[in-house]
Structure formats: structure tokens, C-alpha cells
Amino acid sequence: MNVATKSENFAADADDDLPLYEARRKIYPIAVRGTFRRIKWTLLLVTLGIYYLLPFVRWDRGPNAPSQAVLVDLVNGRFYFFFIEIWPQEIYYVTGLLILAALVLFLMNAVAGRIWCGYLCPQTVWTDLFQVIERLVEGDPRQRREKLKNASRVQRAFEAAAKHFLWLMVAWWTGGAWVLYFADAPTLTMQLLKGEGPMVAYLWIGILTFTTYVLAGHLREQVCTYMCPWPRIQAALTDEYAFNVTYRYDRGEPRGSLKKTEALKLEGLPAGDCIDCRQCVAACPTGVDIRLGSQLACIQCGLCIDACDTVMEKIGRPTRLIAYDTEMNVQRRIKGLPPVTKVFRARTVLYAALIAVVGGIMVAALAMRGSEGLSAIHDRNPLFVQLSDGSIRNAYTLRIVNKQPMPRRFALSVEGVPEAQLEVVGGLSEVENGRPVVEVGPDQTYELRALVSTHAKLPLGASLPVTFKITDVAGGETSIAPDHFKGP
Amino acid sequence: MADTHKHEVDAVTGISTTGHEWDGIRELNNPLPRWWLWVFYLTILWSVLYWIAYPAWPLVTSYTYGVLGWKSREAIQTDLADLRAQRAAFGDKLAAASLEEIEQTPELLAFARAQGRAAFGDNCAPCHGAGGAGAKGYPNLNDDDWLWGGSLEQIQQTILHGARSADAEAHVGDMPAFGRDGMLQRPEIVAAADYVRSLSNLAVPAGVTPDLAKGKEVFEANCAACHGADGKGNPELGAPNLTDGIWLFGSDRDSVIASITNGRAGLMPAWSGRLDPTTIKALTVYVHSLGGGK
Numbered sequence: 001m002n003v004a005t006k007s008e009n010f011a012a013d014a015d016d017d018l019p020l021y022e023a024r025r026k027i028y029p030i031a032v033r034g035t036f037r038r039i040k041w042t043l044l045l046v047t048l049g050i051y052y053l054l055p056f057v058r059w060d061r062g063p064n065a066p067s068q069a070v071l072v073d074l075v076n077g078r079f080y081f082f083f084i085e086i087w088p089q090e091i092y093y094v095t096g097l098l099i100l101a102a103l104v105l106f107l108m109n110a111v112a113g114r115i116w117c118g119y120l121c122p123q124t125v126w127t128d129l130f131q132v133i134e135r136l137v138e139g140d141p142r143q144r145r146e147k148l149k150n151a152s153r154v155q156r157a158f159e160a161a162a163k164h165f166l167w168l169m170v171a172w173w174t175g176g177a178w179v180l181y182f183a184d185a186p187t188l189t190m191q192l193l194k195g196e197g198p199m200v201a202y203l204w205i206g207i208l209t210f211t212t213y214v215l216a217g218h219l220r221e222q223v224c225t226y227m228c229p230w231p232r233i234q235a236a237l238t239d240e241y242a243f244n245v246t247y248r249y250d251r252g253e254p255r256g257s258l259k260k261t262e263a264l265k266l267e268g269l270p271a272g273d274c275i276d277c278r279q280c281v282a283a284c285p286t287g288v289d290i291r292l293g294s295q296l297a298c299i300q301c302g303l304c305i306d307a308c309d310t311v312m313e314k315i316g317r318p319t320r321l322i323a324y325d326t327e328m329n330v331q332r333r334i335k336g337l338p339p340v341t342k343v344f345r346a347r348t349v350l351y352a353a354l355i356a357v358v359g360g361i362m363v364a365a366l367a368m369r370g371s372e373g374l375s376a377i378h379d380r381n382p383l384f385v386q387l388s389d390g391s392i393r394n395a396y397t398l399r400i401v402n403k404q405p406m407p408r409r410f411a412l413s414v415e416g417v418p419e420a421q422l423e424v425v426g427g428l429s430e431v432e433n434g435r436p437v438v439e440v441g442p443d444q445t446y447e448l449r450a451l452v453s454t455h456a457k458l459p460l461g462a463s464l465p466v467t468f469k470i471t472d473v474a475g476g477e478t479s480i481a482p483d484h485f486k487g488p
Numbered sequence: 489m490a491d492t493h494k495h496e497v498d499a500v501t502g503i504s505t506t507g508h509e510w511d512g513i514r515e516l517n518n519p520l521p522r523w524w525l526w527v528f529y530l531t532i533l534w535s536v537l538y539w540i541a542y543p544a545w546p547l548v549t550s551y552t553y554g555v556l557g558w559k560s561r562e563a564i565q566t567d568l569a570d571l572r573a574q575r576a577a578f579g580d581k582l583a584a585a586s587l588e589e590i591e592q593t594p595e596l597l598a599f600a601r602a603q604g605r606a607a608f609g610d611n612c613a614p615c616h617g618a619g620g621a622g623a624k625g626y627p628n629l630n631d632d633d634w635l636w637g638g639s640l641e642q643i644q645q646t647i648l649h650g651a652r653s654a655d656a657e658a659h660v661g662d663m664p665a666f667g668r669d670g671m672l673q674r675p676e677i678v679a680a681a682d683y684v685r686s687l688s689n690l691a692v693p694a695g696v697t698p699d700l701a702k703g704k705e706v707f708e709a710n711c712a713a714c715h716g717a718d719g720k721g722n723p724e725l726g727a728p729n730l731t732d733g734i735w736l737f738g739s740d741r742d743s744v745i746a747s748i749t750n751g752r753a754g755l756m757p758a759w760s761g762r763l764d765p766t767t768i769k770a771l772t773v774y775v776h777s778l779g780g781g782k
Contacts, residue, residue: 018507020520021519226520381618382617385628385779387633387733389733393631426597
């Protein structure tokens with residue numbers, strides 16, 4: 001680098017004031033009416049209704065199990081979902097659910113872009129709710145601008161306080177509903193109301209109150225644009241056949257004011273339908289201009305479609321200048337070709353097939369799992385014991401699982417060792433057909449130490465496959481656990 | 489790298505560049521939100537507060553303690569106290585119940601076995617092995633052969649007071665060194681060894697012609713007092729059963745001859761006073777439940 005460029009650098013450094021950080025652009029979206037707003041209201045009511053009320057739904061499981069339809073019982077390590085009960089060792093069902101969720105998101109994205117973001121994501125739903133409160137208390141953006149000029153400082157402070165109070169109430173109730181999934185909801189509600197709830201419940205209510213208030217009240221679109229990894233991933237999963245919220249620039253451009261475009265049309269000159277009223281931008285909850293095309297910050301909620309349609313109806317032009325459309329169709333219309341709809345594409349078929357496979361595996365696994373289980377662990381040290389009469393004994397730790405809400409009695413037997421004698425350490429006096437019988441409590445496991453010995457002469461270094469088996473004395477259901485019998 | 493710091497606008501994206509350029513690739517300036525910067529400052533502030541609140545900086549001979557007075561040593565002691573309090577409920581039951589009751593009650597058995605396994609690993613494993621399988625000279629606790637008796641009470645007695653230990657109530661009884669101390673001559677010892685091995689039908693090594701008649705004579709005169717006329721041993725004296733398949737010091741001819749010549753006196757320490765009675769109870773149940781208990 002020579003002296004001349006160095007001095008240039010100094011000159012450049014002097015105006016090196018490009019901001020590396022930018023202040024947040026405040027977004028106050030206007031309220032809109034229309035098809036997509038109605039869909040969003042409906043989904044908001046349904047999803048929030050499920051979230052807030054589900055813990056109170058009851059499900060009778062008999063006397064020894066909780067009667068809450070959806071319950072995460074961390075203390076006893078059980079997850080209840082209506083008729084399904086998941087034990088900690090069955091956590092792979094959750095893995096399956098997560099895989100399904102990912103695949104469903106992929107499919108949604110391949111068919112209709114980021115509809116998860118626009119309609120179902122909790123961040124969107126709660127932000128919507130908080131914005132409703134904001135508009136109810138402080139008015140829509142235009143009214144607020146007027147208040148800024150005309151209303152008294154006291155009135156504005158009062159309204160702001162009311163808004164934040166209501167936000168905090170919603171946030172608090174959000175956290176409150178969350179903890180109800182982890183304990184008996186009616187009982188915990190009463191405890192919380194009386195101030196007698198467990199400390200951990202208050203802690204989690206506090207944490208979720210804070211996150212809800214901050215994320216939905218204050219951070220809003222910043223979460224989607226800067227924190228969430230999903231917009232980046234989703235952008236890679238969509239394609240030219242996916243129905244994304246699209247400004248039909250083939251129809252809208254060249255844009256111009258209503259008067260100007262009407263005049264141009266009369267003269268037979270090219271004029272688009274977009275009158276550049278910027279209502280689509282004003283309605284956007286993330287503050288983007290959809291006319292710039294598909295972009296990272298767009299959550300595809302369709303509110304710009306409603307905003308544009310309202311204007312188009314007023315000025316008597318056809319609606320759906322902005323619509324769920326595909327890039328492919330825009331291009332085809334420009335070329336004068338008829339639009340095509342291609343929902344069945346390689347990726348959608350693949351996703352759907354994968355969903356069917358994974359879902360099928362999960363349903364089958366759930367349907368075929370037994371309500372009892374047995375596992376065996378061979379003693380590691382010593383692997384075998386020689387007894388004084390020369391016989392060989394192996395010791396095992398067995399665990400019997402009873403997933404039914406009533407106590408059950410299991411007869412224990414072992415196969416695979418010649419002349420095998422099975423003993424159980426501890427207080428098992430009951431014997432059925434020569435087999436020791438173990439009683440396992442409702443929805444519990446029982447661990448026991450089993451000793452298998454044989455007088456039979458084993459080949460040197462023998463390792464015989466053995467099978468432990470439990471049989472429900474009353475019902476006859478069986479479960480087996482394989483292991484080995486080791487000799488000297 | 490040409491660091492010209494010229495804020496050109498990128499033609500493709502319409503975004504201005506930072507002026508940084510590497511091999512023709514220019515860095516676009518997509519500014520981070522300012523709140524992000526503030527979160528970063530907040531984390532710095534947090535770390536400073538953390539230094540003040542908690543132990544942080546090493547000094548030459550000490551360290552900064554932090555104003556909260558938190559100490560990892562105290563934290564672990566609190567945790568251990570919590571653990572003891574949690575165990576107390578079961579520990580009290582264990583202390584109150586008899587050994588038989590513990591073994592007949594599944595939940596007490598499970599607790600005693602868990603506590604016993606831990607105590608065994610800490611105290612017994614060096615000699616008896618992690619799984620209680622023992623070694624030459626150190627009895628296998630999994631089998632059904634017991635020098636000092638294999639009932640719950642006998643096992644507890646052995647753990648409490650040991651064998652040949654300094655404890656007043658320790659098991660006593662030595663295997664004399666018949667050869668070293670000149671009580672028996674070499675041929676007598678060899679004959680006795682062959683006779684003893686014949687009691688449990690052990691194979692006679694090639695080239696050996698055992699004089700079983702002489703051996704029986706020597707055995708009855710010298711060994712039967714402790715090991716019994718039938719050789720089945722005596723748990724009162726810790727004299728092992730010589731007719732079974734278990735040989736603490738080896739069953740080959742040389743080992744048996746060595747045992748008779750030099751005597752044997754394994755030492756089991758007394759654990760009363762070193763371990764609390766509940767732990768010894770748990771150990772007793774654990775050892776008994778390994779499988780050999782009688």
C-alpha cells in the first residue's frame with residue numbers, strides 16, 4: 001500500500017460513519033378486515049383456546065392414575081395425553097413427534113410457503129393478541145399520531161399504563177396456563193389463587209410472564225427477523241411452485257396514482273393496477289413492502305392481501321392484486337400463458353410419503369406396545385459363580401414394568417439353560433406352577449435379583465442364550481427379555 | 489486486501505458495502521439491530537456483577553471471595569445434608585427393622601442393597617473385589633461356601649468384629665503351620681494332602697500314587713479336630729469344608745501341601761466403630777443377597 005492510498009484511507013475514514021447498528025424502526029400496523037384476517041382471528045381463538053383450556057380437560061384413567069387429559073408428571077416421570085401414557089424410556093415417541101412436526105413444516109412450506117409463521121407460530125399469535133390490546137387501548141396508528149399532538153400527557157400516560165397492565169395480565173395468564181400442564185390443573189389453580197402454590201410454579205409463571213411480555217409486547221417482528229432460525233431454513237424449502245404471498249407485478253406495474261393510471265389507460269398506455277397507496281405496507285406486522293418480492297422478514301400472514309383487497313374494492317378494480325400465488329404463474333402470465341397449479345411435485349409427494357411412513361410407524365408402535373415389560377441385566381462381576389456342589393450360577397437384575405393402573409402379579413420363568421433352577425432374592429414366597437410370582441404395583445416397576453443355577457455340565461467358556469419371561473397370572477400377557485448364561 | 493473504506497452500493501442487492509473487500513468479495517453492510525448491541529453490553533455488565541457477587545479472580549495466595557459469600561465447599565455440604573435428610577426416612581426404617589424384615593420387604597431390600605453396594609465398593613472391594621468375587625485367599629462372597637457362616641446374623645457378626653482381628657469378639661481359629669513348626673513330617677503332609685483332595689474327588693496328578701490310608705490316619709490325628717472327621721469343616725472355628733468344590737487357597741496338590749505346611753490365617757478387619765450400624769446392616773443384606781446367603 002503506497003502513501004497516496006494511505007492518505008485516501010484517512011480521507012475515507014473521516015466519513016466512515018456508516019452505522020453498523022441501526023435503531024429499531026417502530027412498526028404500528030393498521031387494522032385490516034378481510035378473508036385472511038378472519039382466518040387469523042379464528043386460528044388465534046382456536047390455538048389460544050386449546051392452550052389455556054386444555055389443562056382443565058379431564059380424562060378418566062381409573063383410581064390409580066391422574067384424571068387430567070394432558071399432563072406432564074415430572075415427579076413420577078409420566079406423560080399423559082388422553083389415552084396415551086408415555087414413560088421416560090419411551091421418549092423416542094417424542095423424537096417421532098418432532099420428526100413429524102419437521103416434516104409437516106416442510107410440507108406446509110412446499111405447498112404454501114411460511115404459513116406456519118403467518119398463522120400458527122406462538123410468536124405471531126401472541127403478537128396479534130398484544131396488538132389488539134394495543135389498538136383497543138391506544139387506538140390505531142392514525143389515532144395515536146393525533147393523540148401525540150392533541151391528547152394530554154396524563155391521558156397518554158394513563159393509556160400506556162393500561163396497555164402494559166393488560167399485556168402483563170395476558171403474559172401472566174400465559175405463564176399460569178403453562179404450569180397447569182405439569183400438575184393437576186384445578187388443584188394448582190386453587191393453590192395459586194390462595195398463594196399456596198409451589199415455589200417452582202411461581203418461578204415458571206414469572207419466567208413465562210417475562211418472556212411473553214417482552215417477546216409479544218416489545219420485540220415482536222424482531223424475533224422473526226433476527227432471532228428465529230426458521231425464516232432462513234424456510235426460504236430454502238420453498239420453490240417457484242409454492243403459493244407464497246405475492247405481489248402480482250405483472251398486473252400492478254407500472255404503478256401510479258388512481259388519476260394518473262386511469263388517464264394513462266384512457267390513452268391506451270400501459271398502466272398497472274397498483275395505485276401506490278401503501279396500505280399493504282401499513283398493514284404489515286413486520287413492516288416490509290411485499291411489492292419488493294418474497295423476502296426474509298415476510299411471515300406470509302396475508303394481511304397485506306386484505307389491505308389491498310379493501311382498496312381495490314373501493315376503487316372498483318379487481319381484488320387479489322396481492323395474493324397467494326406462485327412465482328411460476330407470474331412469469332407465465334407475463335408470457336401470456338395460462339397459470340398452472342402444481343401441488344403434486346417431487347418434494348410435496350416425498351414429504352407426504354415420509355409423513356405417512358413416520359406416522360404409520362408411530363401409530364403401529366403405539367398400538368403394538370404391551371402394557372408390561374421386562375428387562376434383564378447380567379451381573380458384570382462376577383460373570384458366574386461356582387457353588388460348593390460344583391454347579392454354576394449366574395445372577396441377573398430384572399426389572400418388571402407394569403403400565404396398567406392396577407396391581408398385577410407376574411410369574412417369572414427362564415428358558416435356555418439345561419436343568420435351570422431359578423431363585424429370586426428377597427421376599428417372594430408365592431409360587432405358581434413352580435414359578436416365582438412377583439406383584440408389581442399399579443403403574444410401577446419392580447426390580448429384583450434373580451439367580452439362575454444349573455448342575456448340568458457346560459462346555460468350557462459356555463455362553464448360552466437365555467430368555468426370561470414374565471406371564472401375567474390373571475390375564476396371561478407375556479413379555480420376554482433375552483440375556484446370556486456364562487460358564488467357566 | 490484493499491481497505492479503501494469506500495461505501496459503494498452493491499449493484500445486485502442495492503445494499504451499501506462496509507468498504508471491506510477480500511479478493512473482490514465485498515462485505516455488505518446489513519446493520520444489526522441496536523438492541524442486540526445493548527444485549528451484548530448487558531452480558532458484559534452481567535459478567536462484572538458476577539465477579540463482584542461470586543468467587544472470581546485468583547490472587548497470589550487467595551482469590552476474590554465475592555460479596556455473596558458463596559463457597560462450592562458449602563454448596564456440596566448443603567447438598568450432602570439434603571441427601572442425608574432424604575435418606576433419613578429410609579435409614580430410620582433400616583435401623584429399626586431386623587435383618588430378616590429388611591430382606592423380606594422389597595422397598596427396604598432395594599434401599600439396603602443400594603446403600604450396601606456403595607459401602608461395599610468403598611470398604612470391601614479392595615480385598616473381595618468390586619463384585620464380591622474375591623481372589624485367592626479372599627473369599628468369594630457370591631458362592632454358598634462360608635468360612636464363618638452364611639446366615640444374615642453370621643455375616644453381620646463377621647463384618648462387625650472381623651476374623652483374627654484385634655476386636656475382642658473377633659472370630660478366632662488358625663490353621664497351624666504343621667510343616668514349618670515341625671508338627672508333621674513331609675511324607676505325612678503329602679499323604680494328608682492327597683487324602684484331603686480325595687475327599688472332594690479331585691483328580692490325582694500323573695505319576696502320583698496317593699497313600700490314602702496313611703493320609704486318613706494323619707488327618708484323623710491332626711485335622712479332624714477342626715475340620716471334622718468327615719472333613720466338612722466348622723464355621724465356629726473358620727475351618728473350611730474340605731469336601732466341596734471351593735478352595736480358597738487353591739485345590740491343586742502343591743497348594744494344599746503348602747497350606748498344610750505353612751498354615752493359613754486370612755485376616756478380616758472389624759468394622760464396628762468404623763462404619764455405623766445401619767451401614768453394616770445394609771452391607772450384611774447386600775452381601776447376603778449376592779446370592780450365597782443362607
